[in-house]
Amino acid sequence: MTATVKYDEVEIGHAIPAAEYAVHRVNLVMYAGASGDFNPIHWNERFAKAVGLPDVIAHGMFTMAEAGRFVTDWAGDPGAVLDFGVRFSSMVVVPDNEDGAVITVSGVVEEKLDDNRVIVALTARSGDSRVLSKARATVRLA
Template structure:
């Protein structure tokens, strides 16, 4: 998305278009290669279950990146992101099938500041479970 969101056009309560991001085991392998995080809980079901997880889980930073993507896609400029924070509340469990899991992300403008920035509250869920808590992004708008 390359649209430019203008500060004057945004109000508290403005909703970002909800997005759904698929997460398959193949995505986890690719992310491990890109990030260097080869922890076995992200690809080995036996190891994941041995430490009390229900199955292989997605990398937390991958989940965080997907949630942030809704903001950068909405604003049209990744450089407009000023602050971004999340708290992980549950893992994204990724079954070993052709479908995998999905992360559904939504956002709403919670505050407009005098410096052309807005605070966006994000919600991320997977399989009906909230996977990120207290997730906020601050973006500078045109």
């Protein structure tokens, strides 16, 4: 999904095929280092369960970043995203096993604007849960 998408090639309702992003605990530790968010709910199973969580959970901003990656991969240019916002609606639980968790992101072109801009509505799920809501990105296409 790295080819450059052209504005004239998409219409309202254009579906962007889903992509899956594997999440393992090592990814959360690396993200903690990059973000400075070392909250133990993101890496320490004993602590996460002690505070009432089902297991270690991914950082909300990590989940948002995967959705942003989806959009930039589709557009073919990281600088194409002009505006991006989400609400966090559920947790990405990351068990300590080979499979870890999976975040599945898909999108649809919701609106076409002037200046080669489109608004993309995103759906992000992990397991049976929608993990982001009201996820929208304004993207300038070629």
